[in-house]
Amino acid sequence: MSIERRIIKATWGYNGDLEPLSELEDLGDAILVTFDLPRVKKEDVEINLTEDTVELKAKMSESVCWEKWGSIQKRLTFQTFQKQIKLPVHINQKEASASFKNGILRVVMPKLREKVLIHID
Template sequence: MYERRRRREAFFERLLNYFTELGEEIDEFVESMFEAMRFSRPDWDMDSCCIEPLVHVESTPDSIIVTADLPYVEGKENIKLNATEDTLEILAEMKKDVRFEKWGTIQREATFRKYHKIIRLPEKVVPEEARATFKNGVLQVILPKKVKKTPIKIE
């Protein structure tokens, strides 16, 4: 009786280990898929003549730094930025149209006049303290991270 019980417990322990390892492998696979999608090509919306700019999001100990490539944008007055605690929206007007002819598997013609992208930030930020610079077609936005500490008053 004791031997049968021990074999049964060993079976369930092996089964539990198998499902635990399988779950970890699935988590790693899903995480790698999302990581691969983060660096995908720019997207576009032909109806609104918008294209997504290439962006890089970097996390430092104090802030989130978003760098966006905005060729054909002439000055900072042509850029609008909107931020919340967890997103940054970039809207920019190009000084000249960008036109694609005969591209992709379907031969179409497209003209783009604006950039538009909403970026989900990896951590919560304080949007009111954000600052941005624009130089030579490169936009850099620095968003301070929201402090998770709350001071405790001693009575």
Template sequence: MPAQKRMPIEPADTWSYGVMWDHISGCLEPLTEFHDKETELMIRIDMPCVKRKADVEVNLTEDTVAIEAKMNRVVQYEKWGTFQREAKFFRYSKMFTLPAKIDPDHSKARFKDGILELHLPKKERRYSVKVE
């Protein structure tokens, strides 16, 4: 699994570690699915309320992935959780540190029904050994 940067939390909210939202910046952490395959890393990210691929930004380095996406509407909760206060969310954000170096130039992304799928080819070269 890649290291995943969790949502930032308010200093007082130490009990809320691991929550998937940050109401101050209006940001939600999306659910993700990660597959470490032989030649590539595959990451799927579920982002309901994101409609257009133009609203999705993917930034890659050899060992990180950063996702930002804008929702098509502001999702508003009048009484969010036990806080009982108004919360508005309008974007998703997620950052991964990858377990292997990838080739950003040959990486591919597709977006369907609010799900972003990334195929990130591994950079490491593999050599086959003849079995005698």
């Protein structure tokens, strides 16, 4: 299988959530998802995994306010990052690991390898 790499652009919601920049990379035997989380402390990050999704919620140490940006003259304040990513393969949630340094969160999730014994009639 070839390496799949996606860079997903940040978006925002009017409820104060900002979608962080993220990158998904297929490492062969694992999936690596990297999140850019400026203004976030390690203890304010929550990661939830299912067999085929990774969900991130992170609270910023201070809110960010955008005023008069683009053609829209509106003020928006962001306080949290939130994102859910559908993974290209099933993963082993129990073997997953994460590291956080300088605002960069790296989540490594081993691919699920199921062996099935086929009975021959």
